[in-house]
Amino acid sequence: MNHPRPSDTGPVLHADDVDVVRDGTHLLRSITLQVHPGQHWALLGANGAGKSTLLSLLGAHQHPTRGSVDVLGHRLGAVDMRALRSLVGHVNPRHPLNSPLTVGQVVLTGATNTTELVPRWQPTDAETAHADRLISLLGIADRTHARWNTLSQGERGRALIARALMPAPRLLLLDEPATGLDLAAREQLLTSLEDLRTQHPELATVLVTHHLEELPTGTTHAMLLREGRCLTAGPVEEVITSDHISKCFNHPVHITRDHGRWHARAR
Numbered sequence: 647m648n649h650p651r652p653s654d655t656g657p658v659l660h661a662d663d664v665d666v667v668r669d670g671t672h673l674l675r676s677i678t679l680q681v682h683p684g685q686h687w688a689l690l691g692a693n694g695a696g697k698s699t700l701l702s703l704l705g706a707h708q709h710p711t712r713g714s715v716d717v718l719g720h721r722l723g724a725v726d727m728r729a730l731r732s733l734v735g736h737v738n739p740r741h742p743l744n745s746p747l748t749v750g751q752v753v754l755t756g757a758t759n760t761t762e763l764v765p766r767w768q769p770t771d772a773e774t775a776h777a778d779r780l781i782s783l784l785g786i787a788d789r790t791h792a793r794w795n796t797l798s799q800g801e802r803g804r805a806l807i808a809r810a811l812m813p814a815p816r817l818l819l820l821d822e823p824a825t826g827l828d829l830a831a832r833e834q835l836l837t838s839l840e841d842l843r844t845q846h847p848e849l850a851t852v853l854v855t856h857h858l859e860e861l862p863t864g865t866t867h868a869m870l871l872r873e874g875r876c877l878t879a880g881p882v883e884e885v886i887t888s889d890h891i892s893k894c895f896n897h898p899v900h901i902t903r904d905h906g907r908w909h910a911r912a913r
């Protein structure tokens with residue numbers, strides 16, 4: 647097995663004609679997706695459409711049953727998956743942290759790719775400075791010394807994005823980052839994501855959601871999934887239309903876009 651290094655050229659992600667079958671059930675069928683540096687993809691679909699399954703392939707957590715997936719230029723199946731995972735920023739809102747680390751410490755665990763602080767590990771001055779920069783970028787500098795168990799869900803979400811960015815990944819995967827956030831927290835999170843994209847123009851992101859209102863304005867591309875199949879994919883203005891979204895969610899909706907954000911209401 648090769649020990650992977652991030653490839654500097656070519657697409658960040660390339661899934662080619664991928665099927666995933668588990669326990670005899672097709673979870674994904676014939677999915678093809680290419681993500682390039684600087685692109686910001688949304689994966690949209692109803693409950694059970696296959697979004698998390700696709701994200702788990704892109705984050706090197708699962709192999710496809712058929713077809714190929716290249717993550718940062720490395721083919722799943724021909725590379726050490728654990729090492730490859732460490733090159734990808736993955737934000738999981740169900741982060742399994744149990745100890746009362748501070749925001750600063752949680753973000754530093756991104757450098758070791760662990761949930762807890764590694765005993766006897768000491769961050770370098772450069773790592774500490776990088777963590778502080780990311781905490782500021784995500785707008786939670788005033789919470790640096792606050793403990794995880796005292797944070798609001800919105801603050802936790804932003805701390806986890808800062809944590810995922812510690813190894814300066816070229817790819818950031820966001821699994822429903824706005825779930826459970828109130829209006830203000832959701833808007834703060836989206837502003838943080840927009841700032842992040844402006845400050846790191848080469849970063850590619852893939853964001854999973856059910857809700858169009860949770861898409862940041864910088865979203866460039868979208869894929870709509872329905873029952874494990876791709877309904878349509880491509881530039882966001884071509885994909886997010888009333889017709890496509892109605893088909894995707896099997897319900898007639900009317901989509902509007904205002905100041906770069908999307909809204910859906912039943913027709």
Ligand SMILES: Nc1ncnc2c1ncn2[C@@H]1O[C@H](COP(=O)(O)OP(=O)(O)OP(=O)(O)O)[C@@H](O)[C@H]1O
Nearest residue numbers: 668669671673691692693694695696697698699700
């Ligand atoms: N190991 C498995 N074996 C069989 N079916 C599975 C397995 N894992 C997931 N599924 C099913 O695959 C389908 C797709 O699941 P997935 O979690 O990818 O959907 P999703 O679009 O992320 O849904 P949600 O929006 O509800 O999170 C679901 O019907 C789920 O029950």
